Amino acid sequence: MAPDTTSSDTTATGAAHGIAAWHAHIYYDPARTRDVAARLREKIAAAFPDAVIGRWHDVNVGPHTRAMYQVAFGHDLFAGLVPFLALNREGLTILVHAELHGNSRAAHIDHAIWMGEVLPVNTAQWDNRAAAPRDA
Ligand code: ZN
Numbered sequence: 001m002a003p004d005t006t007s008s009d010t011t012a013t014g015a016a017h018g019i020a021a022w023h024a025h026i027y028y029d030p031a032r033t034r035d036v037a038a039r040l041r042e043k044i045a046a047a048f049p050d051a052v053i054g055r056w057h058d059v060n061v062g063p064h065t066r067a068m069y070q071v072a073f074g075h076d077l078f079a080g081l082v083p084f085l086a087l088n089r090e091g092l093t094i095l096v097h098a099e100l101h102g103n104s105r106a107a108h109i110d111h112a113i114w115m116g117e118v119l120p121v122n123t124a125q126w127d128n129r130a131a132a133p134r135d136a
Pocket residue numbers: 023024025070097
């Protein structure tokens with residue numbers, strides 16, 4: 001059961017939780033759903049001109065295990081943009097995550113907000129101690 005945070009919790013903005021800003025990663029299949037992703041991209045640009053839409057990544061980058069582009073936005077856009085994505089994603093998988101200073105791994109894994117599938121996350125960039133022995 002969710003706690004009652006309806007009226008008095010006006011401090012529940014991201015800033016109160018150490019969140020600098022937000023990313024939405026829009027995933028697509030370059031061979032099958034790039035056109036859907038392009039349509040969503042145009043809608044985002046039209047409806048949220050203050051959102052910063054990154055370039056297309058047809059090849060996996062960083063922790064992302066599917067082609068995607070990123071949309072960066074501030075707290076002020078969250079309440080409008082996240083529902084907009086939910087209603088307009090046309091079956092695309094989307095990851096919404098906070099930008100947590102100094103804890104990118106937690107942002108992408110522990111605190112991830114997924115729409116659609118939950119995709120694997122490539123943790124290699126955070127696993128620089130991979131050469132160390134595994135915990136026994
Ligand atoms: Zn991101």
